Amino acid sequence: METINNIENIRKAISEGNVCLKFGAEWCGPCRVLETNIDTIAPEFPNINFIGVDVDDVDDESILYEYSIRNVPVL
16 A cells, blocks of 8 residues: 655545545554555455555644544544
C-alpha cells in the first residue's frame, strides 16, 4: 500500500478515481493488522487505489478534520 502524507497529493489521488484511504499510525497495532488485510485483498480490486495516511506525519492536520478522523484506524 502506498503511503501519502502530503495534503495536496491526498486530494490529487482522490480526484483521480477510485481510492480507499486508510488513516492510521505506525504505533497502532490494529492499523498494522488492517494494512496487512488490505494488502491481501488489494489484488482482487485492481480498479481501487489503496492509500495509507499516517496521521502522525501529515503535513497539514486540516485533512484529519476534513474527514472527521478522531481515532485510528479509519477507512
